[in-house]
Amino acid sequence: MADNMGMYDSIDRLVNMCDEVIESDPPGLRQKVVARYMTAFGEIIERETGTRVKADVSPGMIDITSIETIRDLLLAHRDRMEYDYMMAKATADQIEARATATVEATVVVDFNQTIKQISNSQGLSPEDLAAVKLALADLRFAAEEKDEGAFAEKAKDALDLASKAAGLVPKVAKAIGTLAALLGA
Structure with a gap:
């Protein structure tokens, strides 16, 4: 320019x-x-x-x-x-928009798959499972809004809740990592 x-x-x-x-x-x-x-x-x-x-x-x-x-x-x-x-x-703007849309679509698919895996997890009460899903939904909203502060807070909440069930922390961590891509998109 x-x-x-x-x-x-x-x-x-x-x-x-x-x-x-x-x-x-x-x-x-x-x-x-x-x-x-x-x-x-x-x-x-x-x-x-x-x-x-x-x-x-x-x-x-x-x-x-x-x-x-x-x-x-x-x-x-x-x-x-x-x-x-x-x-x-x-x-250039169209290419950037397509790249952003691709990242967002990939994130949504990966995130939805992770939510399904979490839903099938054993060892969480229905209330705790609902709380984990809510925390991840809040996390997704923070990522889409590109609110890094809220994202970090919601990620901590989701991990704290996931620690109540064996094997759930890696799944929640994967969801957090997946959603983190939206912060830069």
């Missing part, structure tokens, strides 16, 4: 110079300024617009229509650059 802004600035300066030349008086002076401008900035004009300016331009060879044409080419080039930049940004 920074490079684009520099390019826009240089094009804008050239357009402003064209405007000054087009609006200046008297015409003889204007022709000399235009010729000097065309010679001095010929390389930049060619690079920016693809239009080659003769190196030996003299005041008699330049008219205001030429400068207006160069100005229009510069503006068209700037618009094309702006369009290309916006399209590239939109594409």
Whole structure:
């Protein structure tokens, strides 16, 4: 973006110079300024617009229509650059959105599988099992909201509850790890 802004600035300066030349008086002076401008900035004009300016331009060879044409080419080039930049940004945003959606979908599937495993666990009372599921639901909400403080607190609660049943801590820890991916997505 920074490079684009520099390019826009240089094009804008050239357009402003064209405007000054087009609006200046008297015409003889204007022709000399235009010729000097065309010679001095010929390389930049060619690079920016693809239009080659003769190196030996003299005041008699330049008219205001030429400068207006160069100005229009510069503006068209700037618009094309702006369009290309916006399209590239939109594409990058779509790629990022797809990547985030993929992470979120994977997390949901993994999390749901872990919840099923926890539901099938032995050794927890129905109340404790409900408490673990509630803690994990709260944990999921904190992860989706990207609330790291609440996530850490809910993770501790879920692990404390899981410690009441043999073999449940690794399953809850897996759910916590799975949901942690949402914090960075």
